[in-house]
């Protein structure tokens with residue numbers, strides 16, 4: 001397999017999806033592959049964007065049929081990466097960009113080795129996380145669940161290849177684009 005996988009990981013509301021959405025994917029020839037989840041659809045989301053939304057029963061059936069590279073339960077919902085699309089795109093030499101939770105990110109590195117680059121995204125001040133969760137419209141229960149995981153996520157940060165600080169979106173986007181450039185040049 002000759003492609004690359006660039007994974008953005010880190011705290012909820014650190015801005016992973018905002019960065020991925022704002023990146024010039026066409027220019028960098030990046031592929032985004034939706035994962036499968038049992039979480040509820042948020043405002044502004046739809047089937048396939050940014051997830052394939054399924055019931056828990058459907059998800060567990062896919063687990064049974066070994067359809068996932070990896071899957072995790074995060075904040076009380078299941079998330080899984082479909083095997084078939086990843087293998088196809090990697091074989092075609094593509095660079096895939098995707099946000100994955102910290103456990104899944106480390107699991108990916110174990111499966112795909114040097115083809116995987118791990119990027120940890122964080123604000124310089126953790127107090128910004130609560131404000132961003134509120135701004136996104138998450139309810140109190142969801143916010144608490146997400147903030148509770150911050151210390152655990154931080155404990156795994158040293159296993160990441162890059163740390164990108166997202167205070168100013170345009171700067172964080174540029175930093176992740178620079179990671180993409182470096183990864184592509186390294187593999188040319």
Ligand SMILES: Nc1nc2c(ncn2[C@@H]2O[C@H](COP(=O)(O)OP(=O)(O)O)[C@@H](O)[C@H]2O)c(=O)[nH]1
Pocket residue numbers: 008009010011012013016035036039070071072074075079080081099100101102103104105146
């Ligand atoms: N392990 C794993 N994590 C995923 C996958 N897709 C998304 N995630 C992560 O699951 C977590 C929850 O995502 P999301 O529902 O968008 O909520 P948010 O973190 O509050 O924005 C985030 O850390 C995502 O990066 C996947 O396929 N596998």
Ligand SMILES: Nc1ncnc2c1ncn2[C@@H]1O[C@H](COP(=O)(O)OP(=O)(O)O)[C@@H](O)[C@H]1O
Pocket residue numbers: 011012013014015016017018019099132133135136166167168169
């Ligand atoms: N640098 C930033 N400054 C202020 N708000 C931000 C910034 N980056 C993202 N946000 C906002 O924070 C919220 C969470 O961002 P999101 O991309 O959904 O995070 P994640 O995907 O990491 O959970 C969104 O409302 C988004 O618009």
